[in-house]
Amino acid sequence: MLWGFKLELKQGLRSKKLIGTLLIILFLYVPFLYFLKEEPGTYMSTREIMATMSNFVTGIAIFFVGMLAMIMGATAINSEVEKGTLRVAMSKPISRLAYIGGKMLAHVTILFIALLVSVGVAIGGMALIGIDLTAGFVWDMVLLNVLLLIGITGLLFLGYLLSAFIKSPINALVLALVLFFIVWKIAPAVVEYEAFTHAASYKDYQGHVLQEYKTKYLFFDPSSQIEVMLSNMTERTCFAITKRIEPNGEERVLEKKEVPTCSGVWGSSSYPGVGQVIYTCSCQDVYAGVGHSLRFHLVNLVLMIGTIIAYAGFAVFRFLRMDLR
Amino acid sequence: MIEIENLVKNYGDVKALDGLHLTVKEGQIYGFLGPNGAGKSTTILSTLGLINPQAGRISLFGREVFADGKYREAELVRAKKRIGYMPEHATLWDFLTPMQTLDIIGESFGMSKGERAKRARELLELLNLWDVRNKKVGKFSKGMKQRLLLAQALVQSPDLLILDEPMTGLDPKGIAEFKDIIREQKKAGKTVFFSSHILAHVEEVCDTVGVIVRGQLRVEDSIENIKNQFLKKAGYLILLETDRPISFENVDWEVERVSPTKYKIKAPDDVRPEINDVVWKQGAKILQLMVRVPSLEEVFLSLVEEKG
Ligand SMILES: Nc1ncnc2c1ncn2[C@@H]1O[C@H](COP(=O)(O)OP(=O)(O)OP(=O)(O)O)[C@@H](O)[C@H]1O
Ligand SMILES: [Mg+2]
Numbered sequence: 001m002l003w004g005f006k007l008e009l010k011q012g013l014r015s016k017k018l019i020g021t022l023l024i025i026l027f028l029y030v031p032f033l034y035f036l037k038e039e040p041g042t043y044m045s046t047r048e049i050m051a052t053m054s055n056f057v058t059g060i061a062i063f064f065v066g067m068l069a070m071i072m073g074a075t076a077i078n079s080e081v082e083k084g085t086l087r088v089a090m091s092k093p094i095s096r097l098a099y100i101g102g103k104m105l106a107h108v109t110i111l112f113i114a115l116l117v118s119v120g121v122a123i124g125g126m127a128l129i130g131i132d133l134t135a136g137f138v139w140d141m142v143l144l145n146v147l148l149l150i151g152i153t154g155l156l157f158l159g160y161l162l163s164a165f166i167k168s169p170i171n172a173l174v175l176a177l178v179l180f181f182i183v184w185k186i187a188p189a190v191v192e193y194e195a196f197t198h199a200a201s202y203k204d205y206q207g208h209v210l211q212e213y214k215t216k217y218l219f220f221d222p223s224s225q226i227e228v229m230l231s232n233m234t235e236r237t238c239f240a241i242t243k244r245i246e247p248n249g250e251e252r253v254l255e256k257k258e259v260p261t262c263s264g265v266w267g268s269s270s271y272p273g274v275g276q277v278i279y280t281c282s283c284q285d286v287y288a289g290v291g292h293s294l295r296f297h298l299v300n301l302v303l304m305i306g307t308i309i310a311y312a313g314f315a316v317f318r319f320l321r322m323d324l325r
Numbered sequence: 326m327i328e329i330e331n332l333v334k335n336y337g338d339v340k341a342l343d344g345l346h347l348t349v350k351e352g353q354i355y356g357f358l359g360p361n362g363a364g365k366s367t368t369i370l371s372t373l374g375l376i377n378p379q380a381g382r383i384s385l386f387g388r389e390v391f392a393d394g395k396y397r398e399a400e401l402v403r404a405k406k407r408i409g410y411m412p413e414h415a416t417l418w419d420f421l422t423p424m425q426t427l428d429i430i431g432e433s434f435g436m437s438k439g440e441r442a443k444r445a446r447e448l449l450e451l452l453n454l455w456d457v458r459n460k461k462v463g464k465f466s467k468g469m470k471q472r473l474l475l476a477q478a479l480v481q482s483p484d485l486l487i488l489d490e491p492m493t494g495l496d497p498k499g500i501a502e503f504k505d506i507i508r509e510q511k512k513a514g515k516t517v518f519f520s521s522h523i524l525a526h527v528e529e530v531c532d533t534v535g536v537i538v539r540g541q542l543r544v545e546d547s548i549e550n551i552k553n554q555f556l557k558k559a560g561y562l563i564l565l566e567t568d569r570p571i572s573f574e575n576v577d578w579e580v581e582r583v584s585p586t587k588y589k590i591k592a593p594d595d596v597r598p599e600i601n602d603v604v605w606k607q608g609a610k611i612l613q614l615m616v617r618v619p620s621l622e623e624v625f626l627s628l629v630e631e632k633g
């Protein structure tokens with residue numbers, strides 16, 4: 001097992017795919033961090049920044065690292081058959097199971113490194129521009145990283161499955177990319193459309209219908225499951241504020257209270273001699289954390305792990321029996 | 326060393342091996358000959374567990390590794406410790422250097438770091454790759470890659486060498502060196518099983534030759550007998566021009582009159598004496614004279630016919 005692991009890791013860490021992906025990720029972080037730096041405290045509270053950041057990290061990781069995973073997986077076996085390196089490797093006293101196990105582990109390690117870089121840059125960048133990082137937030141990033149790793153491993157093994165069944169690496173690669181984009185863009189769009197038309201009949205502020213649809217119809221797609229799992233990282237809190245404007249023009253807050261929703265709580269009225277009283281209400285998405293969101297979606301976690309095991313299982317099963325020519 | 330019984334391998338509708346029987350004994354240098362597509366690579370890949378035949382039996386070093394349509398993984402792994410294999414049309418990891426390649430191969434046999442370095446040096450010097458030991462394999466020429474492929478097969482000094490068309494891509498000097506290496510193996514008491522579709526590649530080094538045609542081993546013979554068969558099948562192609570009719574009564578040639586004044590002749594064997602009688606004496610002119618080299622398939626098939 002160790003042998004295949006070492007060989008694959010050596011190869012993977014040098015590959016242009018990995019280096020290219022990391023460069024793209026770094027490149028995307030720069031303007032984002034710059035934007036955060038320019039706007040500290042003006043529009044966003046720290047908690048909002050955290051929410052934005054974890055969404056950004058998630059989006060980038062699922063897209064770029066996910067695509068890297070699909071590409072690596074889709075050419076993992078077939079390209080080695082085509083080149084013949086697999087015949088050399090498997091003529092040595094190593095069992096097929098040990099070899100493929102080591103190879104998969106090496107690929108997961110490479111993805112882990114890619115994720116570490118993307119999360120590390122996020123945390124490092126935030127520290128650099130002077131945002132206070134709470135221990136809770138850092139812990140959250142770790143949890144996020146683990147979740148993303150599981151989800152992206154699913155994409156990797158989906159790639160492996162293609163690679164074990166499709167002989168031509170190019171065909172497998174094209175199919176992997178098509179699948180990735182279908183699963184990434186088209187299928188969610190269809191599911192979202194269906195969810196919204198369905199949800200229109202009754203109010204769905206929290207996106208429950210969408211989550212339910214994604215769970216049901218995109219169960220095979222780890223990235224959709226991840227999205228559902230992370231869809232409640234923020235919590236909407238609304239505050240109703242009662243202010244009075246004194247005759248001299250000064251503003252005074254009379255009351256600030258948390259309300260479930262803002263509908264119907266704004267307006268103003270004038271009281272002669274007292275001044276004008278204004279009722280305002282505003283909602284804020286405050287960061288509640290990865291753990292908070294995950295609690296609602298344990299089903300999706302189970303579903304995701306189940307599909308990953310299925311993908312890996314079929315790929316290994318096939319590999320143990322296939323002709324390596 | 327290798328015992329194959331009744332091996333069957335189909336790729337879809339293609340019958341690549343059709344009940345193959347083959348035995349390679351200890352100490353033999355066995356040349357495995359056959360025309361393109363005869364099933365040589367299929368046989369070799371099967372003995373190493375790289376493809377899955379449908380039926381038959383394979384034993385290596387006296388232990389069964391394949392039977393009842395299944396490989397015995399543990400036996401196979403054990404046998405592979407003593408086998409060196411050089412695949413056909415393969416490349417090695419192009420991001421590694423020859424040193425790193427041999428090192429990682431040595432690791433798969435559990436050799437220590439010191440042993441690996443020593444063996445890598447020996448082999449790279451033997452195969453004239455020492456000067457490029459730190460160059461990436463991806464930048465190698467075909468011949469250099471082929472040498473490294475042979476080197477990686479020799480890393481653990483295997484008892485059995487299985488080589489699939491090892492001489493393709495080598496220059497004459499490379500071929501001569503390769504043959505020396507095979508002879509060294511023989512001296513050291515090792516067994517070598519290698520395939521080729523070129524007779525010249527197996528002569529001088531092999532003691533036994535097996536011929537596979539359409540998935541069956543048709544002949545197993547000494548190299549001399551096989552070479553004689555080649556000579557018997559060689560012949561000449563002659564194009565004659567003449568202004569009067571010629572008689573071909575005393576020769577057993579295949580004659581075709583391609584135009585009123587031209588004859589195309591296929592003659593078996595040596596035609597020099599007859600040319601004098603038939604051509605010069607009857608006043609014809611030779612337009613073209615070519616030696617006709619028989620195709621390997623032709624020779625193989627005639628061998629098969631002869632043996633019944
Ligand atoms: N992957 C495959 N799918 C379908 N048919 C195949 C496959 N590989 C080989 N064959 C067929 O099996 C037969 C035997 O092929 P094999 O490669 O064993 O021949 P060979 O004797 O090694 O030929 P060569 O001298 O060209 O290397 C051929 O008819 C070939 O077309
Ligand atoms: Mg072949």
